[in-house]
Amino acid sequence: xxxxxxxxxxxxxxxxxxxKKKLGADHPSTLTSMANLxxxxxxxxxxxxxxxxxxxxxxxxKKKLGADHPSTLRSMNNLAxxxxxxxxxxxxxxxx
Numbered sequence: 001x002x003x004x005x006x007x008x009x010x011x012x013x014x015x016x017x018x019x020k021k022k023l024g025a026d027h028p029s030t031l032t033s034m035a036n037l038x039x040x041x042x043x044x045x046x047x048x049x050x051x052x053x054x055x056x057x058x059x060x061x062k063k064k065l066g067a068d069h070p071s072t073l074r075s076m077n078n079l080a081x082x083x084x085x086x087x088x089x090x091x092x093x094x095x096x
Contacts, residue, residue, distance in 0.1 A: 047086035
């Protein structure tokens with residue numbers, strides 16, 4: 001139901017902005033809120049918006065936590081899934 005996705009998006013944007021303001025852009029809770037919003041974009045078929053957020057989350061986690069951290073790996077998986085679902089199979093197969 002698109003109405004529910006729209007409501008979810010509105011709340012997730014609000015949570016993300018509050019986390020950024022109160023905790024900082026690199027805080028784990030902020031990154032989680034960004035990933036949640038990206039998943040909503042993905043479910044709405046907004047592939048470019050989802051990919052943009054997943055890239056930001058992945059790059060920040062890689063820088064802060066390292067490439068082998070479970071949260072970073074989850075971010076890489078989310079990005080690859082989004083790219084594959086959007087028909088970017090070649091991009092999804094590239095090492096991150």
